[in-house]
Amino acid sequence: MNAFRYARANDVASALATVAADPKAKYVAGGTNVLDLMKEYVEQPSVLVDITHLPLRGIDPAPHGVRIGALALMSDVADHPAVARDFPAVSQALLLSASPQLRNMATIGGNIMQRTRCAYFRDATQPCNKRAPGAGCAALEGVNRQHAVVGGSDHCICTHPSDLAVALLALDAVVHVRGRAGERAIPFASFYVLPGATPQRETVLEHGDLIAAVELPASPLARGSYYLKVRDRASYEFALVSVAAALDVAGGRIRAARVALGGVAPAPWRAHDAEAALAGKRPDAAAFAAAAQAATHGMRGRGQNDFKIALARRAVARALAHAGGAA
Amino acid sequence: MEFSKVTRRRFLLRAALPTIAAGVGVGSPRLSAAVAAVASVSVLPAQGPEPIPVSLNVNGRSYDLRIEPRVTLLDALRERLALTGTKKGCDQGTCGACTVLADGRRVNSCLTLAVMAQGKAITTIEGLAKGDELHPVQAAFLAHDGFQCGYCTPGQIMSAVALIAEKRPADEASVREWMSGNICRCGAYPNIVAAVRAAAGQPA
Numbered sequence: 001m002n003a004f005r006y007a008r009a010n011d012v013a014s015a016l017a018t019v020a021a022d023p024k025a026k027y028v029a030g031g032t033n034v035l036d037l038m039k040e041y042v043e044q045p046s047v048l049v050d051i052t053h054l055p056l057r058g059i060d061p062a063p064h065g066v067r068i069g070a071l072a073l074m075s076d077v078a079d080h081p082a083v084a085r086d087f088p089a090v091s092q093a094l095l096l097s098a099s100p101q102l103r104n105m106a107t108i109g110g111n112i113m114q115r116t117r118c119a120y121f122r123d124a125t126q127p128c129n130k131r132a133p134g135a136g137c138a139a140l141e142g143v144n145r146q147h148a149v150v151g152g153s154d155h156c157i158c159t160h161p162s163d164l165a166v167a168l169l170a171l172d173a174v175v176h177v178r179g180r181a182g183e184r185a186i187p188f189a190s191f192y193v194l195p196g197a198t199p200q201r202e203t204v205l206e207h208g209d210l211i212a213a214v215e216l217p218a219s220p221l222a223r224g225s226y227y228l229k230v231r232d233r234a235s236y237e238f239a240l241v242s243v244a245a246a247l248d249v250a251g252g253r254i255r256a257a258r259v260a261l262g263g264v265a266p267a268p269w270r271a272h273d274a275e276a277a278l279a280g281k282r283p284d285a286a287a288f289a290a291a292a293q294a295a296t297h298g299m300r301g302r303g304q305n306d307f308k309i310a311l312a313r314r315a316v317a318r319a320l321a322h323a324g325g326a327a
Numbered sequence: 328m329e330f331s332k333v334t335r336r337r338f339l340l341r342a343a344l345p346t347i348a349a350g351v352g353v354g355s356p357r358l359s360a361a362v363a364a365v366a367s368v369s370v371l372p373a374q375g376p377e378p379i380p381v382s383l384n385v386n387g388r389s390y391d392l393r394i395e396p397r398v399t400l401l402d403a404l405r406e407r408l409a410l411t412g413t414k415k416g417c418d419q420g421t422c423g424a425c426t427v428l429a430d431g432r433r434v435n436s437c438l439t440l441a442v443m444a445q446g447k448a449i450t451t452i453e454g455l456a457k458g459d460e461l462h463p464v465q466a467a468f469l470a471h472d473g474f475q476c477g478y479c480t481p482g483q484i485m486s487a488v489a490l491i492a493e494k495r496p497a498d499e500a501s502v503r504e505w506m507s508g509n510i511c512r513c514g515a516y517p518n519i520v521a522a523v524r525a526a527a528g529q530p531a
Contacts (some may be wrong), residue, residue, distance in 0.1 A: 001397045002397075003375070003376030003395060003397055004375065004376055004396060004397060005373035005374060005375045005376055006374050006375050006396035006440075006442055007371040007372065007373040007374070008371070009371055013369055014369050014370070014371045015371070017369040017370050017371075018369075018370050018371040018373075021370050028440075028443070030438075031438055031439060031440060031443065032420055032435070032438050035438050035440065036419050036420055036438060038397075039418065039419060047373050048396070048440075049371065050442075050443055052443065075432075099423065099507055099509075100433060100486070100489070100490070100493075100506025100507075100508050101420075101423060101433045101434050101435045101486065101508045102420060102435060102438075102508065104429075104432045104433060104434050104436050105435065105439070124438075171428070185502070198363060216402055234503075234504075234507075235503070235504055235507035236507040236508060258453065278332055315436065
């Protein structure tokens, strides 16, 4: 790990000013991702600004849902009764993430900002356009079983590792961000940026922006949400494919649906075609199969990861069968 | 733009420091005031990268150290406090050998900076027994032979202590899930699970 300076923030304004003033400054909260990457020399900050003492830890009722402070721990959010009741996919996604130890450390803000697990990104001796823009992408012709089947580019085919982010996308979360110009609200659907020619840019945040909270709107859809994770091990492993599905069923018909996938793209992936295919249908196996087919429209593997497309189709159908209290 | 502004300020700071320091001596209150006047008031003072004072509370005892900000809690425990019961396995948060309790909650000490562990009550494997009397989870690991080489065992035991404090279900599947952050390369899992279930008060 490179040597760095440490600053402890006791108010948001000073934290913002300190990071904004130095292009190589970074925030640290749980540290589970940034310290790991620092040990690999992937991250080499000049100064770490410790934000764990900022008052951004609360999980509070919001006018139409819940507001989760950016510093709330994964374990505390997963165990929160209102989150588990009104947003089951969020609680499930968190409990299927990492390990109990890491969930006691990692925060909600850090979780959605975590970097890809692509082995070439994590190996500073390999070419990676995300780590070193212009260096090339070793995954394109390398070991890419874990990599993206949609949303990537000729510059980057990484996948986004967060389970929580998939659930937040499906449930129309809003990210509240503090910047030097004040607080702004970013709908989760426009929070991430696909790699294109600039894979080093992953979100719409500017350097120095600080996530203050994530807000979730309550709805019958959210209450009927479900998170399915498929991985190489039974536990403590990142997703090969995951699905957050939500159904609002009334009078035997699907009134609204949400389908988002993880493990398939450089950002959590919303399957609008699948949602459209479900609208107005009876919630049965035929409708779920049609939606699953639609969810994988446009997906293309690179050989080793071709299996993810069939896996995604099955995972979508299975997640929908569990959503809306149907199973 | 932003970058050049910062660079200019840093240049001014560096240019100003020797003059001021020569006059009043490094570390004096007047120097701090002078630096604050040059820098933007809202930028936080940073410490390091050289060793800085860090106070840790481990197993009920206080320790005052001088360590670099980059020293992990794991390395501080092992290399500075000679508390080598906490093990370094992967050093990247994937094996759990370094598990300790921070304010009663299990964490990976390899991904915790010592400087950020200040103000928390840290408990390591050395802090479990009362004199010669083993903690019930330690006794259960002995009774059920919950290890082979023993390297992962301190982390397994700390994790199990937390699992019981968290009141997680103690059926076999739940124990396996809630102990999944602790890897055993010897594969002693059946006996580890038996030890944890016994310590949690479940019939074998």
